[in-house]
Amino acid sequence: xxxxxxxxxxxxxxxxxxVIIGLYISAGSFIALLFQYINLAFPDVLEGGYRARSAxxxxxxxxxxxVVIFPTYVWASWFLNRGYAKNPEKRDVWIRKWLLYFTxxxxxxxxxxxxxxxIFNFLGGELTTRFILxxxxxxxxxxxxxxxxxxxxxxxxxxELKYFAYAIIAIVAAAVIASFFVVGSPAEERMRRFDAxxxxxxxxxxxxxxxxxxxxxxxxxxxxxxxxxxxxxxxxSDPENREPYEYRITHNLTFELCATFxxxxxxxxxxxxxxxxRTLSENWTHKAGRTxxxxxxxxxxxxxxxxxxxxxx
Numbered sequence: 364x365x366x367x368x369x370x371x372x373x374x375x376x377x378x379x380x381x382v383i384i385g386l387y388i389s390a391g392s393f394i395a396l397l398f399q400y401i402n403l404a405f406p407d408v409l410e411g412g413y414r415a416r417s418a419x420x421x422x423x424x425x426x427x428x429x430v431v432i433f434p435t436y437v438w439a440s441w442f443l444n445r446g447y448a449k450n451p452e453k454r455d456v457w458i459r460k461w462l463l464y465f466t467x468x469x470x471x472x473x474x475x476x477x478x479x480x481x482i483f484n485f486l487g488g489e490l491t492t493r494f495i496l497x498x499x500x501x502x503x504x505x506x507x508x509x510x511x512x513x514x515x516x517x518x519x520x521x522x523e524l525k526y527f528a529y530a531i532i533a534i535v536a537a538a539v540i541a542s543f544f545v546v547g548s549p550a551e552e553r554m555r556r557f558d559a560x561x562x563x564x565x566x567x568x569x570x571x572x573x574x575x576x577x578x579x580x581x582x583x584x585x586x587x588x589x590x591x592x593x594x595x596x597x598x599x600s601d602p603e604n605r606e607p608y609e610y611r612i613t614h615n616l617t618f619e620l621c622a623t624f625x626x627x628x629x630x631x632x633x634x635x636x637x638x639x640x641r642t643l644s645e646n647w648t649h650k651a652g653r654t655x656x657x658x659x660x661x662x663x664x665x666x667x668x669x670x671x672x673x674x675x676x
Contacts, residue, residue, distance in 0.1 A: 376458050378439055383462045385436030388428060389535075390504050396425035396538055397500040403545060405493035419546050419555075426542045433535055440528075463512050470509035473501060507531060554625040557602055561622045562647045564599035565608060568620060569658060571596060572610075573665050580667050582618055582660075586610050613657065621655040 399418040480498065511531075514524055546552065571589045576582055583589055586598035586607060600607050601622065609621035627650045647656065 375456055378443055379456070379458045379462055382436060382439045382443065383466060385432050385439060386466065386508065389433040389436050390508060392425040392428040392432070393535060393538065394501060394504050395421055396429070396542070397504075398497055399425070400538075400541070400545065401493045401496045401500070405491075405496075422542050422546050423552075426539050429535060429539055437532060460516075463516055466512055467509055467516075470505045470512075473505040551626070558624045558626055558628070558649075560602045561608075561624060562649075564602075565620050565622060565647065565656065568598050568608065568610070571598070572618060572658075573660060576616075576660055577665055577668050582612050582616070584612075609655070614659075616660045616662070617657065619655045619657050621653060623653045624649050624651055627651045 399422045402418050507527075511524065511527060547555070568586065568589070572583060575589060590597050598607065598610075610618065612618050628648050649656075
C-alpha cells in the first residue's frame with residue numbers, strides 16, 4: 364500500500380525545531396547542573412576555592428536555563444504529541460525524522476565518547492570518584508534521550524514511554540529545587556555579594572597601604588591618611604552599615620584589616636582544611652562574623668621607592 368506523503372507546514376517545521384533546540388539546551392544545562400553538584404560534593408583541594416565560587420555561578424546559569432527552556436520543551440513536545448494523536452500521519456513529516464535521527468546520532472556519540480574518556484583517564488591514573496559520577500551522569504542523560512526517541516520512532520504508543528517522560532520531568536524538577544539548598548535563596552546570594560564587596564574593598568585598602576609604605580617607609584596611622592584628593596581615593600566603608608573597616612598596626616611592618624561578614628566564604632564551606640593559598644582570592648578565606656586579616660610587608664617583595672616619584676595626571 365502506498366503511503367501518502369505528509370506535507371510539512373511552517374508550524375510543524377518551527378515546532379519541531381523548537382523541540383530539538385529545547386532538548387539540546389535542557390540536556391546540556393542538566394548535565395552542567397549535575398557536574399557542579401558533583402564538584403561541590405567531592406571538592407578537589409588542588410583546585411582551591413575558585414572552583415567552589417565558579418560552581419555557584421554555573422549552577423545559577425543552569426537553573427535559569429532549565430526554568431525557562433525545559434518547560435518550553437515539555438509544552439512543545441506535548442503540543443506535537445497531541446497533534447500526532449489526532450493526525451498520526453504527521454509523525455512521518457521529514458523534519459521530525461531528520462531531527463530525531465540526528466538526536467539519536469548525537470546521543471550515541473556522547474555515549475561512545477564517555478567510554479573513550481573512561482579508558483583514557485583510567486590509563487592516566489586519574490579515575491576518581493567524581494569523574495566516575497560525571498561519566499554516569501552523562502550516560503544517564505544521553506541514554507535517556509537515546510532510549511526515549513528510539514522508542515518514539517517505532518510508532519507504537521507505549522504507556523511506559525509516558526511514565527518515563529513524567530519521571531524525567533520529576534528528576535529535573537528535583538535537581539532545580541535542590542539548587543536552592545546548595546546555592547541558597549536569592550536573599551542569601553545577595554548576602555554573598557555583600558561579602559564579596561567587602562573583600563574587594565579590603566583588597567583595595569591593602570594595596571593602598573602597601574603603596575603608602577613604599578612611598579613613605581611607614582604605615583599610615585589611620586585609613587584617613589590614605590585619602591588622596593588628586594586620584595580621588597578614599598578608603599571604602601562597609602556596603603551595608605557604611606561603617607569604616609577596622610585597621611590597626613600590630614608591628615613595624617605588620618597590620619590588620621577587619622570586617623564583619625554575613626556568611627562563611629565558599630572555600631571554608633567546602634574545604635574542612637584551608638586549601639593551599641594559590642590565588643589572591645583564596646588569601647581572603649573567612650568565616651561568618653568578624654574576621655581579621657593580618658598582613659606583613661616584606662621589604663624585599665615591596666621595596667621602598669627610590670628618589671622622587673613622577674606625578675601622573
